[in-house]
Amino acid sequence: xxxxxxxxxxxxxxxxxxxxxxxxxxxxxxxxxxxxxxxxxxxxxxxxxxxxxxxxxxxxxxxxxxxxxxxxxxxxxxxxxxxxxxxxxxxxxxxxxxxxxxxxxxxxxxxxxxxxxxxxxxxxxxxxxxxxxxxxxxxxxxxxxxxxxxxxxxxxxxxxxxxxxxxxxxxxxxxxxxxxxxxx
Amino acid sequence: xxxxxxxxxxxxxxxxxxxxxxxxxxxxxxxxxxxxxxxxxxxxxxxxxxxxxxxxxxxxxxxxxxxxxxxxxxxxxxxxxxxxxxxxxxxxxxxxxxxxxxxxxxxxxxxxxxxxxxxxxxxxxxxxxxxxxxxxxxxxxxxxxxxxxxxxxxxxxxxxxxxxxxxxxxxxxxxxxxxxxxxx
DNA sequence: CCTCTTTGTGCAACTAGTTGCACAAAGAGG
DNA sequence: CCTCTTTGTGCAACTAGTTGCACAAAGAGG
Numbered sequence: 001x002x003x004x005x006x007x008x009x010x011x012x013x014x015x016x017x018x019x020x021x022x023x024x025x026x027x028x029x030x031x032x033x034x035x036x037x038x039x040x041x042x043x044x045x046x047x048x049x050x051x052x053x054x055x056x057x058x059x060x061x062x063x064x065x066x067x068x069x070x071x072x073x074x075x076x077x078x079x080x081x082x083x084x085x086x087x088x089x090x091x092x093x094x095x096x097x098x099x100x101x102x103x104x105x106x107x108x109x110x111x112x113x114x115x116x117x118x119x120x121x122x123x124x125x126x127x128x129x130x131x132x133x134x135x136x137x138x139x140x141x142x143x144x145x146x147x148x149x150x151x152x153x154x155x156x157x158x159x160x161x162x163x164x165x166x167x168x169x170x171x172x173x174x175x176x177x178x179x180x181x182x183x184x
Numbered sequence: 185x186x187x188x189x190x191x192x193x194x195x196x197x198x199x200x201x202x203x204x205x206x207x208x209x210x211x212x213x214x215x216x217x218x219x220x221x222x223x224x225x226x227x228x229x230x231x232x233x234x235x236x237x238x239x240x241x242x243x244x245x246x247x248x249x250x251x252x253x254x255x256x257x258x259x260x261x262x263x264x265x266x267x268x269x270x271x272x273x274x275x276x277x278x279x280x281x282x283x284x285x286x287x288x289x290x291x292x293x294x295x296x297x298x299x300x301x302x303x304x305x306x307x308x309x310x311x312x313x314x315x316x317x318x319x320x321x322x323x324x325x326x327x328x329x330x331x332x333x334x335x336x337x338x339x340x341x342x343x344x345x346x347x348x349x350x351x352x353x354x355x356x357x358x359x360x361x362x363x364x365x366x367x368x
Numbered sequence: 369c370c371t372c373t374t375t376g377t378g379c380a381a382c383t384a385g386t387t388g389c390a391c392a393a394a395g396a397g398g
Numbered sequence: 399c400c401t402c403t404t405t406g407t408g409c410a411a412c413t414a415g416t417t418g419c420a421c422a423a424a425g426a427g428g
């Protein structure tokens with residue numbers, strides 16, 4: 001139930017077409033709420049039908065043509081309502097942790113290379129976040145909005161830092177294992 | 185595509201009935217791959233139909249009766265195959281981070297109480313993990329299996345540590361905000 | 369001009385996960 | 399005994415997310 005609100009947030013920040021949203025999801029909002037272009041177009045249709053957004057005037061809706069949307073007051077209200085509504089944290093679901101647990105009983109062959117690959121991916125993501133931090137949050141700016149967005153980026157940085165450290169740990173552990181098999 | 189493998193892992197560790205699995209998911213495997221009892225029963229049926237597990241002999245299948253399953257060789261092979269197969273990390277999807285980003289544009293009223301509540305939940309989870317660590321991983325034991333399982337638990341501990349720190353950070357930031365509204 | 373690629377929008381079918389129940393068996397309390 | 403609750407198993411309908419395409423418009427290259 002969060003994709004519509006992710007889209008509303010992005011559109012409040014800046015009215016956009018489906019493709020522009022897709023691009024922005026790839027490098028901003030999508031860092032903590034990813035979505036494919038198909039999801040986005042489908043959701044834009046629903047949001048428009050529900051009267052929460054509307055196509056910017058001066059454009060006839062047609063295939064293969066840019067159509068930009070902006071948020072209506074009802075959409076802004078809905079977003080504020082949702083933001084203030086208490087929600088439980090989703091339980092974790094992480095395949096790599098599960099695979100390690102499985103490896104404990106069926107053997108570790110093959111998983112080490114993937115740990116290394118994940119480490120590289122997370123290192124790359126971390127570097128990207130740090131670049132964004134340097135570029136978008138130079139010291140001194142501290143409007144409420146900046147501080148909140150910086151806080152969110154900080155979560156991303158800290159999470160990637162956790163993963164790189166933990167994967168490093170895991171690889172060190174593997175280097176110290178005597179054999180490649182569990183008890184199986 | 186990981187629930188069947190989570191179940192296979194649990195069943196290799198120890199043959200169980202649906203309800204026992206549900207309980208074990210609530211306090212062990214489920215920490216990093218949660219599942220409801222309905223999901224588990226459905227998946228047990230599929231795994232049995234696929235010949236990866238079987239009901240322990242000496243029990244006729246009937247409603248309202250315990251039925252325990254064990255993993256067959258084909259199931260163990262499938263689990264080993266899956267564990268060794270390279271997989272991309274799933275992109276992050278976190279509603280709290282999204283809500284903060286939304287709060288940056290539609291105002292922060294209402295969200296602070298929920299940050300506090302989440303902080304408490306994560307502190308409780310962290311304490312639980314640490315208890316498990318003390319109980320199940322005393323210094324000295326270091327079979328391959330123990331070390332891998334400890335590594336997985338460590339990930340849980342570090343993740344909860346991250347959340348408690350970050351939420352503390354966020355609340356400190358809120359305490360310093362001059363007003364309760366964004367630019368809207 | 370005419371094909372070929374890129375940009376942009378979208379449908380349809382599928383898979384995974386959630387919610388809301390149903391119902392049998394067994395024990396608990398009168 | 400008879401109801402009432404708990405334990406255990408499971409179906410059905412729904413929601414969210416993914417995968418695989420389709421196809422129009424516009425620009426690129428001959």
